[in-house]
Amino acid sequence: MSEIDKNTQPLLEITGLKKHYPIEAGIAKKQVGLVKAVDDVTLSIRRNEVLGVVGESGCGKTTLGRTILRIIEPTEGSIKFHFDGKEIDFISLDKKALRGMRRHIQMIFQNPYTSLNPRMTIFDIVAEPMRLAGDYTEDEISDRVRDLIGKVGLEVKHLNRYPHAFSGGQRQRIGIARALALGPRFVVADEAVSALDVSIQAQILNLLQELKEEYDLTYMFIAHNLSVVEHISDRVCVMYLGRVAELSETEELFYHPMHPYTEALLSAIPVADPTVKNERIVMPGEVGNAANLPSGCCFHPRCRYAQECCRKECPPLREAAPGHFVACHFADSLKLNGIGELKIKN
Ligand SMILES: Nc1ncnc2c1ncn2[C@@H]1O[C@H](COP(=O)(O)OP(=O)(O)OP(=O)(O)O)[C@@H](O)[C@H]1O
Numbered sequence: 033m034s035e036i037d038k039n040t041q042p043l044l045e046i047t048g049l050k051k052h053y054p055i056e057a058g059i060a061k062k063q064v065g066l067v068k069a070v071d072d073v074t075l076s077i078r079r080n081e082v083l084g085v086v087g088e089s090g091c092g093k094t095t096l097g098r099t100i101l102r103i104i105e106p107t108e109g110s111i112k113f114h115f116d117g118k119e120i121d122f123i124s125l126d127k128k129a130l131r132g133m134r135r136h137i138q139m140i141f142q143n144p145y146t147s148l149n150p151r152m153t154i155f156d157i158v159a160e161p162m163r164l165a166g167d168y169t170e171d172e173i174s175d176r177v178r179d180l181i182g183k184v185g186l187e188v189k190h191l192n193r194y195p196h197a198f199s200g201g202q203r204q205r206i207g208i209a210r211a212l213a214l215g216p217r218f219v220v221a222d223e224a225v226s227a228l229d230v231s232i233q234a235q236i237l238n239l240l241q242e243l244k245e246e247y248d249l250t251y252m253f254i255a256h257n258l259s260v261v262e263h264i265s266d267r268v269c270v271m272y273l274g275r276v277a278e279l280s281e282t283e284e285l286f287y288h289p290m291h292p293y294t295e296a297l298l299s300a301i302p303v304a305d306p307t308v309k310n311e312r313i314v315m316p317g318e319v320g321n322a323a324n325l326p327s328g329c330c331f332h333p334r335c336r337y338a339q340e341c342c343r344k345e346c347p348p349l350r351e352a353a354p355g356h357f358v359a360c361h362f363a364d365s366l367k368l369n370g371i372g373e374l375k376i377k378n
């Protein structure tokens with residue numbers, strides 16, 4: 033654990049988390065394989081921190097986010113929340129206790145076009161979690177919905193309208209208001225801005241940042257690429273085929289990457305400036321398959337630095353520098369290029 037981890041108790045601690053899906057075939061549904069969607073993930077999230085989670089499609093980001101919230105039940109591992117000095121063993125909670133915890137942990141979904149019920153007014157959409165919780169009067173609900181809708185930058189006059197009357201960015205604001213209705217402490221934002229135009233993405237990212245300060249929130253912020261998480265994240269976790277490849281403070285990860293996969297992702301960040309030379313690293317081969325993981329280091333078939341031992345031994349995640357975790361046999365000897373070297377001014 034890093035120095036910072038030792039000194040401040042994290043809000044969330046995940047240890048050895050796995051989600052494996054059996055692959056079944058035939059009428060007898062015989063198990064013929066296993067999709068290792070999340071495979072042995074250990075990480076902690078500090079109070080009031082934004083942890084960005086990135087990686088290519090299919091690397092297990094959504095499965096990780098949903099498993100942490102027990103929207104999907106994990107196969108193995110431990111999830112512990114620390115609220116008000118108490119440790120909550122989240123995996124062991126029964127249905128009733130889990131319902132009670134739901135108010136503290138919420139999710140913002142990827143697609144604002146499908147995540148809002150088209151038959152409900154905006155008022156009812158935002159009010160629904162409070163009505164389901166059952167401990168608010170209608171007057172309290174009405175006051176809170178009006179307050180929240182203002183906080184996310186919409187107006188009270190919008191409350192009687194239906195989702196079809198709103199743009200993607202506005203719908204995402206409504207989704208955020210709903211996620212905040214019960215006053216959560218931890219929010220998983222799964223590709224919360226991916227479906228939006230770049231200019232709107234910036235507005236929603238700013239909004240999430242403001243709300244984080246105002247409501248003392250902690251986020252796990254999931255995205256496909258590093259450029260989206262750069263400004264909002266305190267730390268970044270890079271995933272590859274269900275595992276953590278690298279985890280560190282954002283600036284450290286961008287300027288001193290230690291995993292070849294992170295280096296390749298950094299090189300793929302587009303630059304709008306024509307005077308900047310962009311050294312894009314092309315990874316050979318396809319993204320691996322979680323149902324048929326390569327032997328040894330699962331990144332080795334695409335790694336330009338791979339050596340014999342990478343084909344045989346799976347590198348564990350280790351703290352290679354203070355607070356900088358990496359799963360690569362050669363992290364200490366490779367001098368990888370950070371964003372500074374990859375985007376050079378002509
Ligand atoms: N219910 C399921 N049954 C079997 N396999 C699944 C199931 N859900 C997800 N998977 C597999 O688990 C892996 C991880 O999927 P996941 O949706 O978590 O990836 P992701 O990183 O969120 O991808 P994306 O960026 O496309 O959203 C994929 O190989 C996927 O096919």
Ligand SMILES: [Mg+2]
Nearest residue numbers: 093094095223
């Ligand atoms: Mg996903």
